[in-house]
Amino acid sequence: MADDRELMARVTEGEESALELIFARWEGRLFAYFHRLGSHPSWVEDLVEETLVTLYRRRGRYDPARPFAPWLYGIARLVWKDHLRHRGRDLYGAASLDEVEVMPTVEPDAIRAAERQEEGELVRRGVQGLPAEQREAFILRHYHGLSYDEIARAIEAPLGTVKWRIHEAVRRLERYVAPHRVRESTE
Amino acid sequence: MNCARVQELLVDLLYEELDAGERTSVTSHLETCQACQLRWSRVRAVAAAADRWSAPPVSRGIAERALVRVAVERHAACASMVSSAAIVGRVLLGGGAALLSLLPVAGVASHQTTVLGAGALAVVWTVLYSAVFLAADHPSIRGLTRTALIGSGIALLVVPAMTIPSVVDACERWVRAAQGSAPMALLLVVVAAGYTAAPLLVGALSVRRESDREWIVDGLKLSALYALLIAPAVALQCVAFPLQITALWMTGALVGAATAGPISLRIGGWLRQATAK
Numbered sequence A: 001m002a003d004d005r006e007l008m009a010r011v012t013e014g015e016e017s018a019l020e021l022i023f024a025r026w027e028g029r030l031f032a033y034f035h036r037l038g039s040h041p042s043w044v045e046d047l048v049e050e051t052l053v054t055l056y057r058r059r060g061r062y063d064p065a066r067p068f069a070p071w072l073y074g075i076a077r078l079v080w081k082d083h084l085r086h087r088g089r090d091l092y093g094a095a096s097l098d099e100v101e102v103m104p105t106v107e108p109d110a111i112r113a114a115e116r117q118e119e120g121e122l123v124r125r126g127v128q129g130l131p132a133e134q135r136e137a138f139i140l141r142h143y144h145g146l147s148y149d150e151i152a153r154a155i156e157a158p159l160g161t162v163k164w165r166i167h168e169a170v171r172r173l174e175r176y177v178a179p180h181r182v183r184e185s186t187e
Numbered sequence B: 001m002n003c004a005r006v007q008e009l010l011v012d013l014l015y016e017e018l019d020a021g022e023r024t025s026v027t028s029h030l031e032t033c034q035a036c037q038l039r040w041s042r043v044r045a046v047a048a049a050a051d052r053w054s055a056p057p058v059s060r061g062i063a064e065r066a067l068v069r070v071a072v073e074r075h076a077a078c079a080s081m082v083s084s085a086a087i088v089g090r091v092l093l094g095g096g097a098a099l100l101s102l103l104p105v106a107g108v109a110s111h112q113t114t115v116l117g118a119g120a121l122a123v124v125w126t127v128l129y130s131a132v133f134l135a136a137d138h139p140s141i142r143g144l145t146r147t148a149l150i151g152s153g154i155a156l157l158v159v160p161a162m163t164i165p166s167v168v169d170a171c172e173r174w175v176r177a178a179q180g181s182a183p184m185a186l187l188l189v190v191v192a193a194g195y196t197a198a199p200l201l202v203g204a205l206s207v208r209r210e211s212d213r214e215w216i217v218d219g220l221k222l223s224a225l226y227a228l229l230i231a232p233a234v235a236l237q238c239v240a241f242p243l244q245i246t247a248l249w250m251t252g253a254l255v256g257a258a259t260a261g262p263i264s265l266r267i268g269g270w271l272r273q274a275t276a277k
Helices: A003-010 A018-039 A041-057 A067-087 A097-101 A112-128 A132-143 A148-155 A161-184 B003-014 B020-032 B034-051 B062-079 B085-110 B115-135 B142-163 B165-178 B180-206 B215-237 B244-276
Strands: none
Touching: A003 A018, A003 A067, A018 A041, A018 A067, A018 A132, A018 B020, A018 B062, A041 A067, A041 B062, A067 A148, A067 B165, A112 A132, A112 A161, A112 B034, A132 A148, A132 A161, A132 B034, A148 A161, A161 B034, B003 B020, B003 B034, B034 B165, B085 B115, B115 B142, B115 B215, B142 B180, B142 B215, B165 B244, B180 B215, B180 B244, B215 B244
16 A cells, blocks of 8 residues: 555645545544544534645645655644634633643443543543643644654654653643542542 | 653653663663552553543545545636736736836936836836736735735835935935945935835735735745836836945845735734734
8 A cells, every 4th residue: 555655746746546545544533633632523624624635735845755644744733723813712622631620520430331431531631631732742642643753843843842742741641630540440 | 770760751661762772771670660660550541541532433525525625726726827828918918017117117217227228127027027917827826916016016106206306316415425324324225125115015915815824935925026026126226326325225125025025914914813803
């Protein structure tokens, strides 16, 4: 199967099937990315669509010598920032982690599946309660598998800054998640 | 490796960002240190919990909609491909614009130019105008070329004011003074910058642009287009100047044109945001 760099080379040459392949390959990941960043559900689809179209418009600027994912997430980030500038709001339905910490915890359910769902909800609140820059770096590292170096390229920040943001995000999540887990396990 | 250092590296261990040596040191330490083991288990618990947050399934049809938009853009780009008839049309339009621009400029500098010089200027200007009119056909740069044309039009409208005899006398005295005085020379640069920047600022702020996402890049493109259009006028103004004055005036004009593009787009973006609120 052709990798993203090969597909982008074919996109640049005007091959439509390569564009279809790359759109189909990345729409799911971009959807998850914007969802996790905290976009309002009704805007996620528009953000993904805008990112894909921008990918096409900027195809000539892609350097095949560099990895594709950081370049695309860099575009997604610009689309997200532009969206925030016009909407004037960071997150949908999320509070800062400090506020989240005083929220009542979800009651444990007897059914394991429900517990897992609750834990997912707990983490969602935790991640979306992180400061925007830490949230962005953590999501790219944990959920999208980008290395520190690739994240630094995607968000145009120094490597040390990226590393600090991820460390800090994990530390905050640790402080937030651990008490809930202990509470649930003792109930 | 001590506990503090190991605990600093646990997140990097989790995300496989350690080199082989560091990884060996950290894992060896973890085998013997209960406090670090506890912290390591908490870090892994966070990662395990984070894994339980799954994104909802992707909505169907997003890629298809994006492909449709791309197809529409491709079609529009093909439609705007310039035919030979359109090229002739733009060259004629460019020639007309060049002649129109020559009227005010040649008026002010009639004592400075020969018929041959004016003819050469008309040819150069025709080429520049034609190129900008052709560029205006491309959707991605249409707004910028229109803005540059408006800015250069405003700049040329200001030129006839320089034919007023008292203004001409004042300019000549000023040029003589600038040759031996650093403050006067600096003032000359500032005035030249203002002369080129102000029309572009007015032109750009009068045109509504859809996005200010790339205001620096777009602003520099705008500045470049504008500089091409007013370059002949600025060059003609310098015909009778000594070399030193020409260099000062050209520098000021260039700085004014180069900065006015990005600044005007940035201000335009702020104004739009303010009015949207």
